[in-house]
Amino acid sequence: MPPGILRNSLSIGKVTLGFPARLLIRTKEGQRTVPSSKLDKGEPLTHTALHGCFGCGQHNRTGLRLRFYVDDTGQILSTVRLAGRFEGPPGHAHGGIVATLLDEAMSKTNRAQNIVAMTRHMEVDYLRPVPLRTTLQLTARHLSVEGRKHHCAAELRNAAGELLATGKALFIAIDPARFQASKPSMRAMKS
Ligand SMILES: CCCCCCCC(=O)SCCNC(=O)CCNC(=O)[C@H](O)C(C)(C)COP(=O)(O)OP(=O)(O)OC[C@H]1O[C@@H](n2cnc3c(N)ncnc32)[C@H](O)[C@@H]1OP(=O)(O)O
Numbered sequence: 300m301p302p303g304i305l306r307n308s309l310s311i312g313k314v315t316l317g318f319p320a321r322l323l324i325r326t327k328e329g330q331r332t333v334p335s336s337k338l339d340k341g342e343p344l345t346h347t348a349l350h351g352c353f354g355c356g357q358h359n360r361t362g363l364r365l366r367f368y369v370d371d372t373g374q375i376l377s378t379v380r381l382a383g384r385f386e387g388p389p390g391h392a393h394g395g396i397v398a399t400l401l402d403e404a405m406s407k408t409n410r411a412q413n414i415v416a417m418t419r420h421m422e423v424d425y426l427r428p429v430p431l432r433t434t435l436q437l438t439a440r441h442l443s444v445e446g447r448k449h450h451c452a453a454e455l456r457n458a459a460g461e462l463l464a465t466g467k468a469l470f471i472a473i474d475p476a477r478f479q480a481s482k483p484s485m486r487a488m489k490s
Contacts, residue, residue, distance in 0.1 A: 344369050344407055354403035363399065365437075367407040375407045375439040375453075381431045392429040397455065401466030404439035405451035409470055412441065415478070416449050416470035427463045434458045447472040 343366040350358040355365045363385075368376045379400065387393030402418055409416040429435065439453035449470040455463045 343367055344375070344411055352403075354399055355407075363396075363403070365400070365403055367404065369407070369411045373408065373411060373441060375404050375411065375437075377404060377437040379435050379437060380433060381429070381435070383431055386431060388428055390431060392431060394423075394425060397425065397429050397464050398423050398466065400435075400437055400455055401439070401453040401464060402468065404437045404453040405466065405468050406470065408439050408441035408451045409449055409472075414449065414472050415475040416447075416472045419469045419471045421466060421468040424465045425463075426465065427461065429455065429463050430457065435463070436460070442467075 350356045353359055353362040355367065356362055357364055357366075363379065363381075365377050365379055370376060381392050381396065385392050385396045387396070398421065401423060402421060405421075406416070406418065434457075436456045436458065437453065438456075439451060442450040442452055444450070449472065451468050451470060453466045453468075455465075457463060
């Protein structure tokens with residue numbers, strides 16, 4: 300059974316996103332409701348093929364190692380604490396890292412539907428500086444699909460729920476087998 304949430308919500312355009320006050324999570328022992336601060340106790344949305352990904356790859360030691368969860372409405376959720384090495388303005392996150400967070404979350408709205416898609420176009424509104432070394436809440440939702448074109452939106456908030464940044468993006472669905480075949484070999488990448 301899919302996990303579900305109780306939410307505090309705000310909106311981007313027509314879309315309502317919200318980080319839950321409490322979350323119904325899946326665990327090895329079954330389902331239970333926990334405060335959203337315990338999100339990491341649930342089963343994350345995984346895709347083992349991308350373990351080297353800078354955003355979500357759990358094997359990328361210099362990356363963000365984000366873990367994403369999906370609720371019963373298809374909304375993607377994650378919490379993140381950014382380390383000091385991701386600094387841009389003093390004490391705050393670099394804008395490229397903020398864009399990465401939003402991009403990653405939006406890409407998982409496709410992944411949750413078993414769609415493999417790449418970011419073609421993305422826009423970010425940087426509303427407030429994003430603090431380092433504090434818990435942030437990341438949410439994303441799939442908005443619409445038109446052929447291979449998937450439109451998605453994401454929000455980044457502080458722990459108090461204040462909106463720090465929003466993103467919208469166009470993803471294009473690709474054939475993963477063709478993409479894999481076109482990948483340069485590890486030897487070529489090292490040279
Ligand atoms: C393997 C999965 C990884 C998931 C990671 C997810 C997040 C990421 O960070 S991905 C990394 C960053 N992104 C990239 O590197 C992608 C680089 N770009 C590409 O490889 C290609 O442009 C790719 C695959 C996205 C699309 O190429 P291609 O298949 O040739 O698409 P193309 O035919 O040009 O466009 C598809 C459709 O989108 C439309 N389109 C393209 N750009 C736009 C735009 N900006 N606005 C509106 N429509 C657009 C086109 O008109 C076309 O429409 P239609 O199907 O109606 O004719």
